């Protein structure tokens with residue numbers, strides 16, 4: 001298959017690209033390198049050879065996308081802005097990149113007659129589910145509590161509407177919506193890693209503290225209604241997440257509508273993650289008590305029953321220490337991430 005991966009120079013997209021290349025597919029990465037890394041291009045090029053192609057372009061450039069889509073069998077659409085806190089501060093940018101970018105991509109896909117789409121959605125589309133809805137199944141009502149989740153939910157709706165129109169017009173189109181929980185870890189062989197600028201995610205920040213690059217972790221609220229008072233999330237290893245994409249792609253026939261949550265089903269509190277980072281690194285990770293972060297739901301834990309039943313997917317690297325070990329291995333080798341190679 002020839003797969004176009006938007007955001008294929010970013011964290012999850014680069015890992016997906018590596019896996020697709022490993023499986024023998026052709027991959028065109030489409031990325032504007034705003035948050036993606038030029039360094040991944042060299043790494044993936046070296047691995048994929050002529051099966052790998054990099055196109056630097058923005059999602060809002062529909063014409064460039066249309067050109068890049070020639071001969072493409074499927075799109076994996078990772079390119080997006082994905083920080084909850086940032087989305088509250090700058091909703092304009094989130095709606096423009098996430099919804100505007102997806103609309104532009106769907107327009108280009110319609111024109112290029114690209115028949116398959118795998119879309120990166122998020123558990124943030126569920127908002128703050130009531131306790132009786134946790135663990136969260138795919139039929140849980142979606143009521144996002146921040147602009148990030150709202151923009152992704154709008155994309156889901158847009159994709160469904162477009163698929164329905166394609167169906168009426170007799171165009172073959174299949175789509176998958178994968179709602180990710182908290183993605184972490186990195187390639188177990190440490191070829192690729194996680195490097196965000198700005199970094200806002202819990203595990204990378206803890207590792208930066210362990211490396212002495214930050215003074216401390218600020219714990220965003222210790223007064224939540226959870227057993228230890230800190231927020232609970234479901235952390236899923238990026239290679240397991242990518243495996244879910246590959247499985248879904250195999251099932252994505254024209255007309256298919258596949259919707260799955262991707263998370264292990266195990267929740268970990270901020271305090272548990274912090275302690276796991278101390279354990280794995282063997283280094284102190286200082287902390288300080290902070291206020292709650294606007295837009296944070298107290299607990300998000302997946303029910304992986306549907307994806308397990310229908311795709312046979314289970315998380316092979318579900319252990320929190322294993323996930324952090326993989327992140328730590330790459331981070332120790334690359335203390336400044338991809339370093340000066342950005343852009």
Ligand code: UDP
Pocket residue numbers: 084182200201202203205217218219220221231232233270293296
């Ligand atoms: N968190 C924290 N301090 C930080 C960053 C994150 O306490 O510096 C908490 C955050 O409030 C959330 C959890 O860690 O409960 C995971 O946050 P992250 O930003 O990694 O992912 P999110 O759940 O927002 O997608």
